[in-house]
Amino acid sequence: MTTSSQNKFVLVTGGAGYIGSHTVVELLNKDYNVVVVDNVSATSQDTIHRIEKITNKKFPFFPWDILDGPALRDIFNQFDIGSVIHFAALKGVGESGQIPLAYYHNNITGTINLLQVMKEFNVKNIVFSSSATVYGEPPIIPIPETCPTASGPTNTYGRTKLFVEHIIRDLCTAEQDWNAALLRYFNPAGAHPSGMLGENPSGVPNNLMPYLAQVAVGKREELCIFGDDYKSKDGTAIRDYIHIVDLSIGHLAALEKLNENPGCIEYNLGTGQGTTVLEMVSAFSKAVGRDLPYKICPRRAGDVTNLTADPRKANKELNWKAELTLDDMCQSLWKWQTNVANGVV
Ligand SMILES: NC(=O)c1ccc[n+]([C@@H]2O[C@H](COP(=O)([O-])OP(=O)(O)OC[C@H]3O[C@@H](n4cnc5c(N)ncnc54)[C@H](O)[C@@H]3O)[C@@H](O)[C@H]2O)c1
Numbered sequence: 001m002t003t004s005s006q007n008k009f010v011l012v013t014g015g016a017g018y019i020g021s022h023t024v025v026e027l028l029n030k031d032y033n034v035v036v037v038d039n040v041s042a043t044s045q046d047t048i049h050r051i052e053k054i055t056n057k058k059f060p061f062f063p064w065d066i067l068d069g070p071a072l073r074d075i076f077n078q079f080d081i082g083s084v085i086h087f088a089a090l091k092g093v094g095e096s097g098q099i100p101l102a103y104y105h106n107n108i109t110g111t112i113n114l115l116q117v118m119k120e121f122n123v124k125n126i127v128f129s130s131s132a133t134v135y136g137e138p139p140i141i142p143i144p145e146t147c148p149t150a151s152g153p154t155n156t157y158g159r160t161k162l163f164v165e166h167i168i169r170d171l172c173t174a175e176q177d178w179n180a181a182l183l184r185y186f187n188p189a190g191a192h193p194s195g196m197l198g199e200n201p202s203g204v205p206n207n208l209m210p211y212l213a214q215v216a217v218g219k220r221e222e223l224c225i226f227g228d229d230y231k232s233k234d235g236t237a238i239r240d241y242i243h244i245v246d247l248s249i250g251h252l253a254a255l256e257k258l259n260e261n262p263g264c265i266e267y268n269l270g271t272g273q274g275t276t277v278l279e280m281v282s283a284f285s286k287a288v289g290r291d292l293p294y295k296i297c298p299r300r301a302g303d304v305t306n307l308t309a310d311p312r313k314a315n316k317e318l319n320w321k322a323e324l325t326l327d328d329m330c331q332s333l334w335k336w337q338t339n340v341a342n343g344v345v
Contacts, residue, residue: 008082009033010255011075011123013066013114016043018199019129019188020087021051022248025197028055030252035079037072038088039065042202050196066110069117076121083125083258084118085251086111089160092206093133093302096157107160108167115171124178125258127251130165132186132240132270132307133158141274142240142310145184145266154302165266172264179261181254186240186270186309188247190329191336198244198336208277209241209284209329213337216288223292225277227299230306236277238306240270243324243332253318270309271322280326287330 010027014020015036027034028051036048040063048061060079064071066088075081089107090096096103118124132143133153140147153159165182172178189209191198205211214220228235250269257265285292315321
């Protein structure tokens with residue numbers, strides 16, 4: 001880690017969200033100066049207090065919107081920002097099809113607004129939260145970064161990610177002093193080992209693991225497995241689950257990489273291990289200590305068969321590798337879910 005990167009502030013947008021909050025913990029643990037902006041549309045301000053409790057550190061937090069240019073400028077005026085990790089976005093795949101304009105406005109206009117303010121303040125290093133959804137139904141498994149994205153994502157949310165990738169890439173091509181790491185996450189899962197941070201969706205969870213956790217505490221009756229006729233060993237869809245702490249550490253590695261002035265670079269953050277839905281249900285049931293109820297439902301529109309990363313580029317160039325196991329994901333998630341359900345956090 002270089003000292004220059006630590007003296008300046010890292011602005012974390014969406015830093016009170018699921019992945020953002022875990023990344024802020026890792027940044028603070030490594031003595032980075034951190035400032036967070038999050039409009040708390042999908043989280044609560046309490047997350048900030050829990051980050052402070054875990055790290056025993058305080059940091060500036062602004063409950064503001066990245067669409068608000070003057071508010072962003074205020075933050076850039078107050079702090080000597082050297083780089084930005086940009087998480088802030090809406091992320092509901094199903095919801096994105098129902099309210100596409102809200103998704104394009106928040107995720108794309110919000111990012112353009114942020115990039116404009118960064119440019120004004122000569123801050124030209126950005127780590128962007130992209131997604132494996134940019135690969136659509138990929139022709140190559142495991143998926144390398146060179147896999148074409150031309151056939152495109154199968155939903156509006158994924159398109160916001162792909163379009164922002166193009167915007168950032170175009171910016172780096174036009175102005176060569178920009179550096180960007182486009183991080184394509186596979187399936188983040190699990191929670192902080194303290195049990196104090198995790199994913200806590202407000203409505204019906206979109207993703208398997210938070211849904212399963214809510215079934216386990218009796219908040220939902222049973223899990224609906226969308227499709228058992230995929231080409232996999234048990235017919236259920238295959239995903240590459242990555243522990244949230246491993247994923248968060250990947251952001252620090254990407255941030256460091258930007259110090260080498262690489263221009264615009266893409267990395268898959270995944271483990272390279274594919275797991276079916278039924279295998280994940282079994283692993284989580286083991287952590288909970290009993291079988292969890294599920295039923296097979298029709299396939300969900302937009303879901304693809306297999307999203308498993310080839311993570312070798314990130315392993316090599318970022319000197320980063322996912323280390324934690326499915327059991328680690330399941331146990332930490334269960335600890336978090338029981339804490340939340342019991343009102344401990
Ligand atoms: N969780 C996943 O499965 C996954 C997978 C791939 C990519 N991603 C991307 O990673 C990023 C973080 O995801 P997450 O799972 O932590 O989601 P999250 O919803 O927990 O976090 C996003 C945060 O951004 C904030 N936010 C949203 N719009 C904002 C705005 N206009 N201004 C300020 N704050 C705003 C929300 O309040 C929230 O706290 C997102 O960009 C998401 O699209 C997530």
